[in-house]
Amino acid sequence: MKPLGRLGAYPHAPGVRILLSFHGQGFRGQDLTQEVFLRVFRALKSYRSDEGAFATWLARLSRNLLIDHYRRTRQDRATDSIEEQLPMIEERTATSARPEGLLAGREASEILQNALQRLSPDLREAVILRDLQEMEYREIAEVLKVPEGTVKSRLNRGRAELARVLRQQRVVL
Amino acid sequence: MTCGDLEILLPDYLEGTLADEQARSLEAHLADCPACAELARDARLAMAFMGRARTWSRRGTADPDPG
Numbered sequence: 723m724k725p726l727g728r729l730g731a732y733p734h735a736p737g738v739r740i741l742l743s744f745h746g747q748g749f750r751g752q753d754l755t756q757e758v759f760l761r762v763f764r765a766l767k768s769y770r771s772d773e774g775a776f777a778t779w780l781a782r783l784s785r786n787l788l789i790d791h792y793r794r795t796r797q798d799r800a801t802d803s804i805e806e807q808l809p810m811i812e813e814r815t816a817t818s819a820r821p822e823g824l825l826a827g828r829e830a831s832e833i834l835q836n837a838l839q840r841l842s843p844d845l846r847e848a849v850i851l852r853d854l855q856e857m858e859y860r861e862i863a864e865v866l867k868v869p870e871g872t873v874k875s876r877l878n879r880g881r882a883e884l885a886r887v888l889r890q891q892r893v894v895l
Numbered sequence: 896m897t898c899g900d901l902e903i904l905l906p907d908y909l910e911g912t913l914a915d916e917q918a919r920s921l922e923a924h925l926a927d928c929p930a931c932a933e934l935a936r937d938a939r940l941a942m943a944f945m946g947r948a949r950t951w952s953r954r955g956t957a958d959p960d961p962g
Contacts, residue, residue: 830948852906853945859906874906881938888944895940 788855788865837887845880852877896924901931909939 838846851862852873863870888895896904901924907913908921925932 834945834948849941849945853942854949871903875902878902878905878934878938881941882934883937885937885941885944888941893944895944 833888833891833893837884837891837893840887841880841883845876845883848873848876849880849884853881896920898924898928898931901925901928902934905931905935905938909935909942 838850841849847866848862851857851865852859857865859870859873862873866873868876885895901921904913904917904921908918913921925935
């Protein structure tokens with residue numbers, strides 16, 4: 723199987739999900755996604771099937787690459803305005819409220835990604851790293867170089883803002 | 896408990912890892928503070944939605960778990 727074919731076979735693996743969560747967040751998100759996928763592509767040669775499941779290997783590699791990226795770019799990112807980070811996204815959600823049971827898996831994922839893009843970078847990264855990447859608070863604090871209390875504060879506000887955005891999109895919570 | 900205290904403890908509370916005594920103290924604050932109660936309610940709703948989105952996404956199905 724071709725390497726990229728293998729990546730495509732795991733659209734919902736944790737590592738791929740986190741990359742997809744960042745994708746579409748303006749030029750920086752796209753840069754990150756492209757960079758990480760390129761590095762994953764290069765690292766595929768090192769994957770050995772006797773070391774565990776490919777999805778697990780990919781999740782671990784993606785997390786490490788993400789941490790590297792944050793450490794390298796954080797100073798630069800901190801100078802960005804919120805407006806610069808917010809993408810010009812297409813409204814793909816319906817204009818009328820729907821029961822959540824009608825949401826297909828793919829649609830729910832798209833709605834979530836679009837809603838996350840509406841958050842400020844500080845809040846978004848806290849939510850993504852904790853709730854989607856499932857990193858420990860200690861790890862997140864290390865990556866973002868802020869105290870754990872700050873991580874938790876941002877997480878609260880990020881989650882609450884996400885709920886408000888979803889309600890604005892008429893998603894029944 | 897102050898609103899600042901709650902902000903630090905709320906994630907652990909919502910994730911079910913807060914000690915019982917602290918949880919009771921936090922719940923008492925929520926009962927008296929509408930702003931913190933709204934924060935907690937919205938945070939919980941967002942967590943629940945993300946959890947369902949992850950589940951549906953992994954299953955690739957249009958039918959979420961009943962209930």
